[in-house]
Amino acid sequence: MFEPWNKRKGDLARAILYGDIRYEGGNHPTLTIQEPDLRATNDMSLIQTTPSGAFAAIGYMGKLDTLLFWNRSDRPDAGEVRRNDVVFGYQNNRNPFTNNPDYAECLYRGFCGDLIFKSGAED
Secondary structure (H helix, E strand, C coil): CCCCCHHHHHHHHHHHHHHHHHCECCECCCCCCECCEEEEECCHHHCCCCCCCCCCCEEEEECHHHHHHHHHHCCCCHHHHHHHHHHHHHHCCCCHHHHCCHHHHHHHHCCCCCCCCCCCCCC
16 A cells, blocks of 8 residues: 655645545536546545546545545645645646645534635635
8 A cells, every 4th residue: 555755645635635626527617628526535445446548437535534634644834835836826726725724624524613715825
């Protein structure tokens, strides 16, 4: 089983969680190509491989509880924040879990506390 370095676990978790909220299937709005529906899960039996060049209608990734733990344990460092800012410069979007890792607990567990959701660079 693959496991990243401790100092990269949160980065990887936030990337996978972003994939879950970003890719919901359907067609890309400008390229009109099919996009995957990516979902983080704890049910390891749902995770499968597909042949090269193909993808399942739903691409399950996991393990959700582990990803949330990694997100809590390895908070974004300056390098990850800088990378998120560079991506924003090219794509005009950013990973909300890098901007505020507490969003993950709110969205996946309902533990929102006093979170205020914003959009754009002011997050």
